[in-house]
Every structure is written in C-alpha cells, then in structure tokens.
C-alpha cells in the first residue's frame with residue numbers, strides 16, 4: 110500500500126461517500142423486499158378471479174424513504190451519536206454531580222402536591238363531565254401502573270429477580286377482593302389489606318420452589334406461573350365464573366361512612382342537589398378513587414424508600430450484584446429473595462384489589478402476559494431501581510397510549526379510514542426502541558447510595574450488574 | 579445449627595481440623611484424603627502448584643462445595659464446635675464465623691465502598707432492626723445500631739487506607755484496593771477464621787507490601803486466625819506460621835515454613851521433577867544460590883519487609 114500517493118482527503122468526503130453507498134444498498138434491499146409485497150397486490154374481483162394490481166408509486170415512495178432515511182442516519186445521525194458518546198466518555202467516568210437544587214431534591218413532595226390538586230383543578234377547568242376522562246382514564250389508570258411498577262421494582266430492580274409473571278399477584282388481589290366481597294360482604298377497607306396479604310402469601314408459595322432457579326430459568330418459570338393462575342381463573346368456573354368474569358364487584362366506600370351506591374341509605378349523593386345527583390356522584394367516586402390510589406402509591410413509595418435504606422434493602426441490592434458473595438457474608442439468600450418476592454407481590458395485590466373496586470368487573474382477560482410485559486417495560490424504561498424514573502416512564506407509556514387514542518388529526522392526514530388506535534402499539538414499540546438506544550439503562554441511570562460517610566454521590570449504573578438470580 | 583455431637587474433639591488451641599476430606603468432580607479427584615489442622619491465632623498457609631486443589635479446599639471449608647467424604651471441624655473461641663461439612667455456606671459464616679475472600683474478587687461493584695462494608699454486617703443489623711419490622715417504624719435502638727455499623731465500617735476503612743474513597747462505587751477502585759476492600763468486608767462479618775484465596779495475586783510490589791502490613795495488623799489487633807492460599811513463596815515465608823503443601827489434591831508436606839522450604843518433595847513439586855532426581859536438583863539449587871549471593875551481595879528476595 111502506498112501511503113504517499115494518496116491525496117489528502119477530508120473526513121466529511123469519506124462520510125458522504127459512505128453514506129451514499131449505504132443509502133444505495135438500503136434502496137436495493139428495500140426494493141427487493143417490497144417489490145413482491147407492495148409493488149404487486151392480488152385481489153379477488155366479484156367473479157372470484159385473481160386480479161393483479163400494480164402499485165409502483167407506493168413502492169417508489171417506500172424505497173425512497175429507505176434511501177433517504179439511511180442516508181440521513183449515516184451522514185448526520187451517526188457522527189452526532191459518536192460525538193455524544195465521546196462527550197460522555199470525556200465527562201467523569203464514575204459519579205455524576207449529585208442533584209443539589211431545591212426542586213430536584215424535593216421532586217417527590219412537589220409531585221405529590223401537584224397530584225393532590227390535580228382532580229380539583231380539572232374539575233374547575235373542564236367541568237365535572239369532562240374531568241372524568243382526565244381523572245379516571247389518565248390519573249387513576251397511570252397511578253395503578255405506577256403502583257404495580259413500583260411493586261415489581263422491588264423484585265426486578267432491587268433484588269434483580271426477573272419476574273415475568275407479576276400479573277399473577279395483581280390477579281390474586283383483584284379476585285380476592287371481588288370474590289370475598291361478593292360472597293362474604295366484606296368491605297373494601299377490610300379486604301384491601303387482606304388482598305395484599307393473600308398476594309404476599311401466594312408470592313411465598315410460588316417463590317419457594319422457583320427462587321432456587323436463576324436468571325433465564327427463573328424468568329421462564331415465573332412466566333409459566335402467571336399463566337397457570339390465569340388458567341385456574343378461567344377454568345375454576347364454580348368460584349370465578351370463568352371467562353365471563355365477576356360482575357357487580359362492590360364499590361369502595363368512604364371508610365364505611367358514606368357509600369357511593371346511588372340507592373344506599375348513606376349514599377354520598379344525598380349531599381348534592383337532587384337533579385345533579387347521578388352524574389355528580391359518579392365523578393365524585395372517580396375523584397375519591399384517585400385520592401385512594403394516590404395514597405396507596407405514596408405509601409408504596411415511602412415503604413420502598415425506607416426498605417431500601419434498611420439492611421434488607423441493601424441485601425436485595427447486594428443480591429442483584431453478586432449472590433455468591435452475599436452467601437459468603439452470611440446472608441440467607443433464600444429468605445432474602447422470598448421477602449423481595451412477597452413484598453413485591455403484596456403491592457401487586459393491593460393494586461389488584463383497587464383495580465377490582467374501580468372496574469366493578471374483572472375477568473381473566475385483564476391479567477394476561479401482555480400486562481406483565483407492560484409493567485416490566487415501565488420498570489426497565491424508568492431505570493431499574495429508581496422510583497422517580499419509573500413514575501415518569503409510567504406517565505409516558507400509559508399516558509402515551511391513552512393519548513394516542515385522541516390523535517384525531519392523524520385522520521385528516523392519512524384519510525378517514527386511518528384509526529390511530531391500531532397503530533398505538535407500533536408507535537409505542539418505536540418509542541421504546543428510541544429510548545433504549547438513547548438511554549440504555551433507563552430514564553434514570555444513576556443509583557442513589559443508601560449510606561454515605563462524607564457526601565452522597567450518585568453511582569453511575571455502569572458499575573451495577575443487572576442481576577442473574 | 580449443626581454443633582458437633584461430642585464435645586471437645588478439637589484441642590483448645592486448634593481452630594480448624596480437616597479430616598480425611600475427599601472431593602470428587604465426576605471422575606476427577608480434586609482432593610484426596612486430605613487431613614490438616616490450623617491453630618488458633620496463627621497464619622496457616624495452603625500452598626501448591628496451580629490446580630492442586632487449594633481453592634477447592636476453601637470451597638469445602640466455607641460450604642460452597644459439599645466434600646464427597648471426610649469431616650471438617652471448627653471450634654470457636656467460646657468452645658462451641660461445628661461440623662462445617664453439614665452446614666450451608668451462609669450458616670458457616672453466620673454461626674461458625676468463618677469468612678472468606680475469592681480468588682477472583684467478588685465485590686458488589688455497583689454499591690459504594692461503605693455499602694459493601696454495611697452489607698457485611700447484615701445479620702447483626704437485621705437483628706437490631708427487629709427483622710426490619712421495628713426498624714421500619716423508626717425504632718430507636720436500630721438507629722443507634724445503624725450508626726455503630728457505619729463506625730465499624732469507618733474503622734475498617736481506616737485499616738485499609740480507603741476512608742477517602744468511602745462514597746465511590748467499589749467497581750471504581752484499582753485492583754489492589756479492591757483486594758483490600760474484600761478483606762475488610764470479610765472482617766466486617768466478625769469472623770474467627772478468615773480464609774484468603776490468593777490475596778496477593780496480581781498486586782504490584784507496593785500493594786503487596788500494604789497487604790502484608792494489613793494482614794499483620796489484623797492478626798495483632800483482632801482475635802482471628804488466618805487460612806491463606808498463596809502463590810508467592812516470599813509472602814508465605816514472611817508471614818505464615820505453618821504451611822500445608824498440596825499437590826494433585828494430596829498433602830505432600832506440613833510444618834513450619836523452614837521445614838517445608840527444605841522438604842525435597844516440595845521442591846520437586848514446584849520444579850516438576852521426579853522424586854529420585856530431587857537430590858541432584860537440590861545440589862544444583864544450592865550451587866545457584868551460592869553463586870547468586872556471591873554475585874550481588876545480600877540480594878535476598880525474602881528480605882526483611884517490616
């Protein structure tokens with residue numbers, strides 16, 4: 110190779126050439142892939158004969174998209190990423206500056222305060238009818254997932270046990286409340302703790318044989334347990350009414366003092382004007398539920414934060430890091446895992462009981478693997494272990510999917526037949542991929558140490574191990 | 579708890595006794611009928627060529643492997659005796675007070691240095707937090723115990739010269755400091771027998787010296803006996819009181835460093851020669867050693883490092 114004869118070349122020249130080459134390649138590949146699927150379309154006409162439609166225009170659009178997209182990625186986005194990476198590496202490798210200012214330190218309290226005002230603000234801004242959507246579809250829905258994800262966070266984020274069947278405990282909680290309140294007439298406030306305890310109990314029962322497994326094996330077995338619980342719910346028709354589900358699950362009451370049943374003697378509605386009663390009572394119930402789940406979330410967060418700073422919480426995180434080292438330090442890893450599993454399950458059970466009271470109807474359909482996957486996605490997306498990151502991820506993911514229902518302007522863009530709901534999952538998946546590319550360790554990728562000698566420094570998660578136990 | 583059924587089978591100055599221990603992995607006999615004992619307050623070194631089965635002995639003593647045959651007895655300073663081969667790994671640390679480090683360091687890299695030392699005090703803290711329940715409610719004695727735990731961690735950080743790195747992630751430390759931190763972490767569990775698996779492996783001479791100082795300090799200030807696997811003969815000769823030599827899973831020599839150093843079998847094992855050629859080799863070694871001392875005056879590798 111003769112180095113001397115080469116003319117001096119600017120790096121951007123190189124990049125342009127490479128980008129053009131890769132764009133051409135992408136165009137060829139997409140042409141090859143799409144020519145039969147998109148370019149040619151067969152349909153049956155009225156006489157059941159196959160008709161071949163040619164759609165070269167559409168094909169050209171797709172290929173052009175691929176060419177332009179690839180070109181832009183290689184020419185513009187690539188260097189940008191490289192620069193970002195270099196900048197990151199240049200910054201201190203270890204710890205990042207601790208969040209110091211007032212706003213960041215008290216973010217939890219500020220968020221809690223904002224959420225306390227939220228239903229009232231909505232009521233005042235858009236009126237009782239429209240506020241329902243904001244308080245119930247967005248507020249309550251998101252908070253349920255926040256609570257579930259915080260519960261699962263104890264198992265996956267702290268203890269590092271990959272649990273793909275978390276929804277089983279959600280189901281146990283929901284069915285505990287629904288069935289016990291229907292059969293024995295117990296109230297929401299007695300059954301809420303009971304549902305949590307039952308779910309924790311099931312967590313221990315399932316945990317005992319399962320937690321000897323590690324990593325992928327654990328994931329597969331928990332997945333199977335989630336399905337088993339669902340199948341039991343479907344097939345034990347005498348008790349659970351199978352696929353028909355349980356209808357008429359009683360509503361929660363205000364600590365037994367007022368009821369939200371319209372006809373009850375102590376109905377909360379009696380406090381309102383007679384002609385406004387029914388709709389007002391309904392939105393009052395939703396607002397009440399909002400505050401209930403908000404309080405439950407707050408308790409979950411408080412308990413989790415406290416547990417993290419206790420020896421048991423530290424042992425969970427140590428377990429995620431290195432199980433063998435834990436045992437060499439005298440930590441009984443089986444009971445440590447079991448506590449993580451059962452406390453996580455307990456929060457799932459609480460959320461389940463609340464869910465049943467809110468819906469008034471539950472069926473096994475609500476507890477599929479899809480649900481487990483979403484909860485896990487929230488935990489991973491938020492940054493394993495970070496309550497704040499997880500809450501943000503829940504708002505983005507659950508609120509986002511709700512919001513996609515409302516993108517009516519897309520109809521004017523893509524024609525009246527376009528239904529954004531159908532593309533929700535696609536957009537959702539895309540968003541997840543983007544977040545994971547930009548922030549591979551979740552939205553919050555630093556770990557707050559549980560104790561410090563001189564100053565609290567956040568630990569970059571580059572050092573944490575993901576856990577295989 | 580698996581206390582030995584008959585009392586007093588170990589004499590008072592014995593801390594650990596391994597009797598006829600055999601460990602098989604499938605067809606491979608990693609340890610073959612090994613017996614030795616370690617005395618209280620001493621540093622017992624376990625040496626031998628690579629693959630001799632030293633780490634396997636440690637794994638059996640600390641419960642990570644169950645020996646195929648044999649007995650392992652441990653006697654605590656209070657007189658309680660334990661059959662280690664019947665106990666599980668975490669019980670051996672918690673009840674029999676045997677603590678260990680690993681040949682390839684196993685720190686909690688994502689936790690801070692201080693947190694590593696606090697995790698090691700898990701059992702004591704669990705008890706004082708009323709198994710989490712009382713601690714969760716903000717019980718006063720737990721708060722005091724937590725403060726004490728931090729103080730104990732600070733003491734050990736001072737011992738290993740790492741106070742200034744207390745709040746950094748353990749994975750961020752250089753290799754030598756990670757080794758020392760692992761030893762401090764093992765000591766935070768309050769052991770009576772500390773097993774160190776090649777603590778000097780991969781250290782530079784300065785780090786190696788710091789390690790020796792640390793081990794001496796541990797022995798002087800704490801009521802703990804040491805079981806030590808070491809490759810570096812000079813380290814072994816300097817700090818150990820008693821040496822056990824393994825080859826192919828069997829004991830080939832046992833005694834004071836001096837005795838072991840001059841044992842023909844040991845020399846043969848380390849140089850890889852047959853037994854009957856040992857005499858020749860010994861003579862050669864002596865010649866070489868003499869030449870060396872004449873060549874550079876007093877260039878002893880096992881010089882005084884105090």
Ligand SMILES: Nc1ncnc2c1ncn2[C@@H]1O[C@H](COP(=O)(O)OP(=O)(O)O)[C@@H](O)[C@H]1O
Nearest residue numbers: 603606608626627628629630631632633634635
């Ligand atoms: N878990 C295991 N499974 C199978 N063979 C093992 C295992 N652990 C150790 N061995 C074998 O036992 C022998 C002794 O190994 P080891 O105790 O690690 O030697 P060393 O003296 O170098 O520490 C080696 O041949 C090793 O391959």
Ligand SMILES: [Mg+2]
Nearest residue numbers: 632633634681
């Ligand atoms: Mg070894």
